[in-house]
């Protein structure tokens with residue numbers, strides 16, 4: 414039963430902020446390559462690991478992980494809104510992952526944002542083009558679980574995927590790498606912001622527009638060198654890619670959440686989605702990373718990477 418990985422950064426600023434034309438052209442070619450890889454692999458199931466940014470998950474009930482047995486995208490930053498085509502096997506997967514000792518939450522009404530919607534749009538052309546199991550991994554709302562638990566989640570999902578009816582499973586990771594966009598934190602938040610982080614569902618169109626305008630402007634500031642935001646850290650990003658490429662995933666167990674934030678910004682925790690995707694792949698056997706692209710793109714507030722991997726014996 415063949416398996417494959419595609420892991421990529423997302424940025425809701427793609428299409429809003431424009432880096433140099435050559436950069437946009439390079440990235441479009443990279444997306445074309447990823448689309449070609451996925452089309453050739455022809456998955457009958459995508460297990461999509463992604464974070465949320467206080468659009469679907471809030472502090473009134475913040476699980477470290479959640480498998481959606483149904484899911485709806487909210488359509489932030491002009492990403493598509495609507496139902497994902499969640500595979501029936503999502504329930505079986507959740508049951509098997511729990512049986513393996515990983516305390517994953519389950520949602521029959523999971524709301525997801527650009528973290529899930531953007532890769533589905535860019536790689537498949539829409540939210541409902543392929544059966545998907547959406548797996549939320551908390552990557553912004555402190556306290557975060559130890560990163561080793563994310564690796565174990567990925568491992569459990571990888572093992573469980575071998576027993577599903579679907580034969581060709583693509584593990585898709587969405588997030589990272591180093592970046593520090595202005596996503597608020599509960600610690601030291603004003604009362605008004607804290608209320609939004611605890612239960613900020615259904616913002617008015619004006620509230621959403623204000624938030625998005627602020628983040629879009631932050632990308633332009635970062636590119637112009639006028640930002641107080643933590644810069645992208647290409648060295649850290651390449652080292653992370655080296656670890657994943659070498660299959661040395663157990664190394665992540667020694668990485669603290671503080672170290673991530675210091676080195677690579679608060680949103681670098683989004684590489685948790687990569688760790689889960691690659692750990693799932695590793696659970697199915699040795700893999701080879703057969704494609705690796707990286708470029709820092711400050712306009713998109715992104716250490717921007719796209720990788721794919723196949724089984725070593727494929």
Ligand SMILES: O=C(O)/C=C/c1cccc(O)c1O
Nearest residue numbers: 423424425466594628713714
């Ligand atoms: O949720 C937001 O408002 C912004 C999110 C963001 C910005 C830049 C890069 C990312 O990976 C993001 O998720």
Ligand SMILES: [Fe+2]
Nearest residue numbers: 528588589683
């Ligand atoms: Fe993000």
